[in-house]
Amino acid sequence: MLSWGWPGAALADAVLSQQKNCTACHAMEGAINGPSLKAVAQKYASDRTAPDKLTQRILKGGVGVWGPVPMPANPQLSEAEARRLAQWILGLR
Secondary structure (H helix, E strand, O other), rough: OOOOOOOOHHHHHHHHHHHHHHHEOOOOOOOOOOOHHHHHHHOOOOOOHHHHHHHHHHHOOOOOOOOOOOOOOOOOOHHHHHHHHHHHOOOOO
């Protein structure tokens, strides 16, 4: 059970992030294997193309944006789920 205390849709997307194993590498605050979700939100705060970039990064993976540790692709996600997660992350600022 999540203890972040978010209501409604925010909690639903937090649950989705847990169900899709995002939390294995990303914490709300503080890096694990990848950057914290809040750090991602802050990095892309002024980037109008961020929802598309993050959706594709979630789906296809990548390396180099946050250092040498690669983010694996997530083919278990639909594009709609990846976009929902990207928009939720960007709203965490």
